[in-house]
Amino acid sequence: xxxxxxxxxxxxxxxxxxxxxxxxxxxxxxxxxxxxxxxxxxxxxxxxxxxxxxxxxxxxxxxxxxxxxxxxxxxxxxxxxxxxxxxxxxx
Amino acid sequence: xxxxxxxxxxxxxxxxxxxxxxxxxxxxxxxxxxxxxxxxxxxxxxxxxxxxxxxxxxxxxxxxxxxxxxxxxxxxxxxxxxxxxxxxxxx
DNA sequence: GTTGGCGATGTCGATCTTGATCATCGGCGG
DNA sequence: CCGCCGATGATCAAGATCGACATCGCCAAC
Numbered sequence: 001x002x003x004x005x006x007x008x009x010x011x012x013x014x015x016x017x018x019x020x021x022x023x024x025x026x027x028x029x030x031x032x033x034x035x036x037x038x039x040x041x042x043x044x045x046x047x048x049x050x051x052x053x054x055x056x057x058x059x060x061x062x063x064x065x066x067x068x069x070x071x072x073x074x075x076x077x078x079x080x081x082x083x084x085x086x087x088x089x090x091x
Numbered sequence: 092x093x094x095x096x097x098x099x100x101x102x103x104x105x106x107x108x109x110x111x112x113x114x115x116x117x118x119x120x121x122x123x124x125x126x127x128x129x130x131x132x133x134x135x136x137x138x139x140x141x142x143x144x145x146x147x148x149x150x151x152x153x154x155x156x157x158x159x160x161x162x163x164x165x166x167x168x169x170x171x172x173x174x175x176x177x178x179x180x181x182x
Numbered sequence: 183g184t185t186g187g188c189g190a191t192g193t194c195g196a197t198c199t200t201g202a203t204c205a206t207c208g209g210c211g212g
Numbered sequence: 213c214c215g216c217c218g219a220t221g222a223t224c225a226a227g228a229t230c231g232a233c234a235t236c237g238c239c240a241a242c
Contacts, residue, residue: 001123001126001131001132001133001134002133002134002135002239002240002241003135003136003240003241004240004241005126006119006122006123006133009118009119009122010115010118010119013118014111014115014118020105024101024105024115025119025135027100027101027104027105028097028100028101028116028119029135029137029138031097031100031101032097032138033137033138033175033176035092035096036176037175037176040092041092042092042093042097043092043093043207043208043220044093044094044116044120044208045094045207045208045209045218045219045220046120046124046209046219047120047123047124048168049220050170053197055196055197055231076172076177076231077139077170077172077176078170078198079141079168079169079170080220080221081167081168082219082220083218083219083220084124084128085124085127085128085168093207093208093209094208094209095208095209134187134188134239134240135240136186136187136188136239136240136241137187137241140188140189144229146199146200146228146229167199169230171188173187173188174186174187174188183242184241184242185240185241185242186239186240186241187238187239187240187241188237188238188239188240189236189237189238189239190235190236190237191233191234191235192233193231193232193233194231195230195231196229196230196231197228197229197230197231198227198228198229198230199226199227199228199229200225200226201223201224202223203222203223204221204222205220205221205222206219206220206221207218207219207220207221208217208218208219208220209216209217209218209219210215210216210217210218211214211215211216211217212213212214212215212216
């Protein structure tokens with residue numbers, strides 16, 4: 001499923017041009033990105049939670065050299081599935 | 092940031108009632124949930140990717156009993172931040 | 183059709199997950 | 213707008229998983 005599919009679903013419920021639907025999807029992802037980049041936690045009950053977390057790891061591995069490489073970054077985004085998404089069955 | 096904030100952002104760009112904005116947000120999250128529950132990968136370039144993954148782990152620990160607890164589940168939802176979200180700086 | 187983000191690969195260690203319970207807060211009815 | 217209901221967070225431990233690096237192919241986005 002890609003952006004177009006989401007926009008498509010939106011168009012079915014709220015009649016509008018594909019361009020508009022795409023803009024809506026884009027706007028929302030943009031807002032989410034912005035919020036996360038500002039360190040805000042995004043919580044949607046029943047769906048999940050996006051949370052910026054500090055990265056404490058400090059080591060990685062370079063495939064070619066095989067040498068330990070430092071992981072300079074200190075943050076990552078974690079998504080915690082909500083109740084509804086945890087209902088996933090093994091299929 | 093919670094659902095209302097997202098709806099609020101949407102209202103600013105696409106004038107509509109709060110109820111409508113909330114419905115839109117709800118609809119989209121609903122579609123995403125549905126797609127993930129069906130095992131579909133959701134990819135939004137520049138934002139991130141939601142991917143249902145099989146869980147192979149099989150053990151955990153119960154605080155109270157202190158006993159090893161089986162982790163029967165076999166799936167989880169993983170979110171991989173896209174390029175834009177990986178640009179997070181330590182702040 | 184073109185551009186460029188994303189997946190996969192291999193290694194090693196830190197991180198995450200799972201379960202139960204109470205408190206807190208999001209969601210929603212009155 | 214206030215209040216209730218129910219979902220989420222934290223906690224403990226053990227073990228599996230993820231992440232970063234570099235590069236090429238593939239597919240999303242335009």
